[in-house]
Amino acid sequence: MISPASPTLPELRLELAPPDVEAPLAIAVLLADRNRATILAILRDGPHCVCELAAALGERSNNVSNHLARLREAGLVRASRQAADTRRMYYERDEAACAAAFAQLGALLEPKR
Amino acid sequence: MISPASPTLPELRLELAPPDVEAPLAIAVLLADRNRATILAILRDGPHCVCELAAALGERSNNVSNHLARLREAGLVRASRQAADTRRMYYERDEAACAAAFAQLGALLEPKR
DNA sequence: CAGATATCTCAGCGACGACTGACACACTAT
DNA sequence: ATAGTGTGTCAGTCGTCGCTGAGATATCTG
Numbered sequence: 527m528i529s530p531a532s533p534t535l536p537e538l539r540l541e542l543a544p545p546d547v548e549a550p551l552a553i554a555v556l557l558a559d560r561n562r563a564t565i566l567a568i569l570r571d572g573p574h575c576v577c578e579l580a581a582a583l584g585e586r587s588n589n590v591s592n593h594l595a596r597l598r599e600a601g602l603v604r605a606s607r608q609a610a611d612t613r614r615m616y617y618e619r620d621e622a623a624c625a626a627a628f629a630q631l632g633a634l635l636e637p638k639r
Numbered sequence: 640m641i642s643p644a645s646p647t648l649p650e651l652r653l654e655l656a657p658p659d660v661e662a663p664l665a666i667a668v669l670l671a672d673r674n675r676a677t678i679l680a681i682l683r684d685g686p687h688c689v690c691e692l693a694a695a696l697g698e699r700s701n702n703v704s705n706h707l708a709r710l711r712e713a714g715l716v717r718a719s720r721q722a723a724d725t726r727r728m729y730y731e732r733d734e735a736a737c738a739a740a741f742a743q744l745g746a747l748l749e750p751k752r
Numbered sequence: 753c754a755g756a757t758a759t760c761t762c763a764g765c766g767a768c769g770a771c772t773g774a775c776a777c778a779c780t781a782t
Numbered sequence: 783a784t785a786g787t788g789t790g791t792c793a794g795t796c797g798t799c800g801c802t803g804a805g806a807t808a809t810c811t812g
Contacts, residue, residue, distance in 0.1 A: 538688070542695035547676040558671035559800075563660040563747055570751040575651070576759060582655035589801060591760055613758060613809050621750050628748035634676055635741035637734050638683040672770075689789060702771060704790055726779055726788060 550630045556600055561585060562593045566619065569603065573618035575611075602627060663743045669713055674698060675706045679732065682716060686731035688724075715740060 557563050561583055568574060568582055580590040594617055597603045601623040605615050670676050674696055681687060681695055693703040707730055710716045714736040718728050 538691050538694075542681065542687075542691060544677045544695045544697075545680040547673065547680050551671070551673055551676050554667050554670035554676065557667035557744070557747055558664070560660065560664055561800085563664050563667065564657045566747045567658040567660050568655065574655075577757090578651055578655060581651075582657045584657075586802080587759065588761080588803090591758095592762095592800085595760080615759060624748045624750075628745065631670070631744055631748075632741065634670055634679045635737045635744075637737075674770085690787090699772080700789065701773090701791080704788095705770085705792095708790080728789060 547634065550634050552600070553627045553630050554634075556596060556602070559593070561590070562597060565590070565593060565597065566602065566624070569617060569619045573606075573616040575614040575616050577614065579617070600627075660747065663747050665713070666740045666743050667747075669709065669715070672706070674703070675710060678703070678706060678710065679715065679737070682730060682732045686719075686729040688727035688729050690727065692730070713740075 557566070564583060565579055568579060574582075576587050576590055576594065579594075580587045583590060594603060594605070598605060598617075601620055603617050604620050605617050607614075608616055670679070677696060678692055681692060687695075689700050689703055689707065692707075693700045696703060707716060707718070711718060711730075714733055716730050717733050718730050720727075721729055
């Protein structure tokens with residue numbers, strides 16, 4: 527017997543296995559920086575080059591380039607050169623990847639089912 | 640005249656006003672910690688007390704209590720005592736607030752319209 | 753060619769935040 | 783009352799991460 531000392535004391539579930547949150551956590555970490563979050567928001571209305579984003583953010587180009595590299599490694603943005611301006615690097619959102627990332631965060635904020 | 644030196648060089652938009660991302664940023668910062676993210680995921684299947692969460696996370700109660708305080712200040716979780724167990728503090732998700740937070744993140748990851 | 757512009761990379765520094773440890777408070781049991 | 787349990791608070795420490803600065807690469811202009 528497990529000796530129910532107190533009649534109605536709820537038994538603790540100490541064996542709970544913590545769910546895997548790696549995927550949504552990685553997305554949240556990316557979004558948890560003001561510059562990266564703002565970049566994603568700016569790119570919602572079309573592609574922009576690094577110097578435009580840097581000017582909008584009031585940050586230096588190399589810093590913005592670093593953030594864009596992080597976003598690109600995660601697949602949220604794409605880099606491309608335009609034929610009319612091969613000197614600048616234009617970044618645009620990968621809407622499919624962004625939607626997938628948004629869905630991942632649902633595992634933290636949406637009800638279970 | 641503005642002297643179009645290069646015929647088709649796209650003009651930069653250096654006057655871009657960065658959009659306000661404070662609200663979704665605050666949510667992302669909250670989710671960008673493994674323990675807080677895991678807590679939110681665990682609470683998806685019902686209320687749990689601090690010691691249960693601490694055991695599941697392999698963390699100490701005071702640390703978990705700190706994270707729960709952060710989540711509570713943001714309104715994502717509620718604390719309540721149950722009549723059957725007035726000693727422990729039970730935490731449960733505020734599903735409405737979680738859904739609202741999820742919608743806020745849409746301003747970063749969802750297409751513009 | 754040299755010079756200017758735009759971007760990328762990376763080592764080093766500094767600040768923010770999570771964890772620790774100690775303590776306080778509330779409630780229960782003996 | 784005393785001991786034990788569960789939770790909350792907070793100062794201090796330490797690791798992590800964003801920013802800086804310097805340098806490299808690539809493209810265009812004169």
